[in-house]
Amino acid sequence: MIRHLLYIFKTAPALVRKSIALELLHHLLIAVPTGFLLLIIQELFSGAASPQRLFTYVIIMVVEFIVQLWVAASTMVVSNVMTYTLSTRLRIQLGMHLQRLSMGTFRQRDPGDLAAVVLQDVANFEMIFGHTIGNMAGAVFATGIISIFLFIINWQLALVLLAALPLCWIMVRISNYLIVQQGKKHVQARNDTGARFLEYVQGIRHIKSFGMTGSRFSNLKQALNDFRKASIRTEAIPGPFVLTGGVILELFFLGMVALAVTWLTQGRINAATLITFLIVGYRLYEPIKILLVDYVILRYMNISLERVISLLKTPEQSAGQKRVPSRYDISFENVSFSYHNGSPVLENISFHVPERSMLALVGPSGSGKTTVTSLIARFWDVSAGAVKIGGTDVRDMAPSDVYALISEVFQEVYLFDDSIYHNIRFGRMDATEAEILEAAAAAQVLDFAMELPEGIHSTVGEGGNKLSGGQKQRISIARALLKNAPVVLLDEATASLDPENEIYIQAAIQELVKGKTVIVIAHKLKTIQQADQILVLNKGKLQEQGLHDNLLKSGGLYARLWDIQQAANSWKMAPTEMNGIIA
Numbered sequence: 001m002i003r004h005l006l007y008i009f010k011t012a013p014a015l016v017r018k019s020i021a022l023e024l025l026h027h028l029l030i031a032v033p034t035g036f037l038l039l040i041i042q043e044l045f046s047g048a049a050s051p052q053r054l055f056t057y058v059i060i061m062v063v064e065f066i067v068q069l070w071v072a073a074s075t076m077v078v079s080n081v082m083t084y085t086l087s088t089r090l091r092i093q094l095g096m097h098l099q100r101l102s103m104g105t106f107r108q109r110d111p112g113d114l115a116a117v118v119l120q121d122v123a124n125f126e127m128i129f130g131h132t133i134g135n136m137a138g139a140v141f142a143t144g145i146i147s148i149f150l151f152i153i154n155w156q157l158a159l160v161l162l163a164a165l166p167l168c169w170i171m172v173r174i175s176n177y178l179i180v181q182q183g184k185k186h187v188q189a190r191n192d193t194g195a196r197f198l199e200y201v202q203g204i205r206h207i208k209s210f211g212m213t214g215s216r217f218s219n220l221k222q223a224l225n226d227f228r229k230a231s232i233r234t235e236a237i238p239g240p241f242v243l244t245g246g247v248i249l250e251l252f253f254l255g256m257v258a259l260a261v262t263w264l265t266q267g268r269i270n271a272a273t274l275i276t277f278l279i280v281g282y283r284l285y286e287p288i289k290i291l292l293v294d295y296v297i298l299r300y301m302n303i304s305l306e307r308v309i310s311l312l313k314t315p316e317q318s319a320g321q322k323r324v325p326s327r328y329d330i331s332f333e334n335v336s337f338s339y340h341n342g343s344p345v346l347e348n349i350s351f352h353v354p355e356r357s358m359l360a361l362v363g364p365s366g367s368g369k370t371t372v373t374s375l376i377a378r379f380w381d382v383s384a385g386a387v388k389i390g391g392t393d394v395r396d397m398a399p400s401d402v403y404a405l406i407s408e409v410f411q412e413v414y415l416f417d418d419s420i421y422h423n424i425r426f427g428r429m430d431a432t433e434a435e436i437l438e439a440a441a442a443a444q445v446l447d448f449a450m451e452l453p454e455g456i457h458s459t460v461g462e463g464g465n466k467l468s469g470g471q472k473q474r475i476s477i478a479r480a481l482l483k484n485a486p487v488v489l490l491d492e493a494t495a496s497l498d499p500e501n502e503i504y505i506q507a508a509i510q511e512l513v514k515g516k517t518v519i520v521i522a523h524k525l526k527t528i529q530q531a532d533q534i535l536v537l538n539k540g541k542l543q544e545q546g547l548h549d550n551l552l553k554s555g556g557l558y559a560r561l562w563d564i565q566q567a568a569n570s571w572k573m574a575p576t577e578m579n580g581i582i583a
């Protein structure tokens with residue numbers, strides 16, 4: 001745990017030092033009245049008590065109390081600032097780190113779980129850290145100071161009080177063990193609840209339309225119930241051991257009182273010592289009780305901290321030698337690839353796309369077309385062979401340099417909950433207004449945007465839900481146009497559009513691909529007849545390669561796919577014959 005905390009402290013060391021210094025000063029000031037209490041008791045029992053001295057002690061205690069209040073307020077403010085600074089920096093660090101992870105990491109981990117680390121685990125740290133760490137530091141300090149006082153007055157009685165500590169430590173160890181076991185289950189249950197809730201809200205449209213409100217809600221209800229049980233157990237299971245720690249302290253205190261009274265009757269100690277131990281001895285146990293509870297809470301927080309740090313330590317995609325190519329032809333050299341070391345998705349694929357030419361990828365569903373484009377964008381790294389842009393292996397380039405060379409237009413468009421204008425601007429953040437409007441016009445966005453109440457500054461809703469599929473496509477093409485990257489990866493966007501939108505989008509795409517190296521995943525073969533080369537993939541293998549006319553003549557898979565699409569267009573083909581053949 002200490003290792004994890006030190007790791008976090010590195011993000012704001014000066015603030016942490018200031019906060020700890022204030023905490024120690026604050027607890028020193030809390031301990032000072034105890035010292036004066038001892039002096040007053042000694043004075044009262046000295047037989048020659050001076051009212052003036054007693055009055056001075058009281059005045060000093062009042063002044064010290066005021067100073068203590070002021071320091072307490074400052075400590076609270078600095079501790080709050082420190083906690084929220086640390087948590088904000090942690091979240092920023094996590095956000096930056098997530099950007100540099102490979103797509104593989106995102107696919108392997110549940111997105112709900114990743115969100116839980118950034119939001120809930122950091123929030124756990126936020127809530128617990130600020131309230132416990134200062135208390136604990138102060139408690140250790142106060143225990144040390146009060147123990148020294150008591151040892152000076154009577155070391156045997158002080159020893160009796162401190163003898164409770166080893167037994168308390170055993171209780172702390174047991175409750176620690178239990179909280180770590182139970183806490184992990186609690187965090188898991190909390191994340192499951194978050195994921196189920198997200199699934200329920202995101203899928204609500206489908207859940208309603210398929211009449212699954214009852215069944216999907218029961219999943220969420222189950223997760224909530226599991227979370228409730230885990231929460232109760234997390235508090236209830238270690239609780240008795242923490243309480244036992246408290247009981248042990250009380251018993252040792254009673255033991256010390258019994259011994260002190262016996263010694264008083266035997267004349268071994270005086271009444272001043274007895275009263276001092278009755279008052280100050282009890283104060284010794286206050287910080288220890290705080291430690292007993294806070295340490296267990298801190299161990300629970302450590303489970304969250306562990307998850308945060310483990311995410312921060314997930315290896316980033318290597319930046320290689322940070323080379324940047326000066327030409328933009330693309331080549332695959334004997335590329336093989338599998339996801340998560342599973343069965344091969346691409347096997348020994350080689351091809352070359354000259355600069356400013358167009359390659360079309362064709363093949364049945366699942367043949368590996370999208371995977372080819374993902375490898376070019378370095379969303380994943382090849383298992384064997386090499387993918388090169390301008391003769392440079394993409395693994396020798398920083399991922400951000402690869403992304404800078406590529407514009408992508410996918411079928412699934414993601415828009416941010418912002419205006420059309422700003423969604424286009426994401427293509428190039430330093431673009432001028434004139435450039436943004438130019439891209440919007442070229443991508444046929446202005447046509448529909450001008451009919452909206454606020455024109456291009458109208459908001460698109462979450463994920464673009466206020467717009468149609470075709471309108472979203474046009475915005476994504478405008479974004480790509482603005483980026484003006486030399487390589488364009490296109491998942492043919494017109495597959496599911498009505499004829500009017502299709503015409504608009506084809507026009508926008510013509511603008512986008514001008515003078516670029518283009519790789520297009522083709523779903524409608526008639527749109528790629530003019531491609532400079534066509535690759536036909538089948539089950540991850542390169543089955544055919546060539547120009548449209550040659551491929552048709554050779555009578556292979558491409559010719560079959562072409563015939564099927566022609567037939568489908570003229571409604572001659574029964575739908576069942578097409579199943580599994582067309583992408």
Ligand SMILES: Nc1ncnc2c1ncn2[C@@H]1O[C@H](COP(=O)(O)OP(=O)(O)OP(=O)(O)O)[C@@H](O)[C@H]1O
Pocket residue numbers: 107339345363364365366367368369370371372583
């Ligand atoms: N993230 C992933 N993890 C594991 N397997 C995957 C992943 N993405 C794709 N696959 C598998 O890889 C194979 C190729 O998928 P890919 O998406 O490249 O095919 P595709 O030709 O683009 O298909 P479609 O035309 O249906 O989009 C499929 O068997 C698919 O199940």
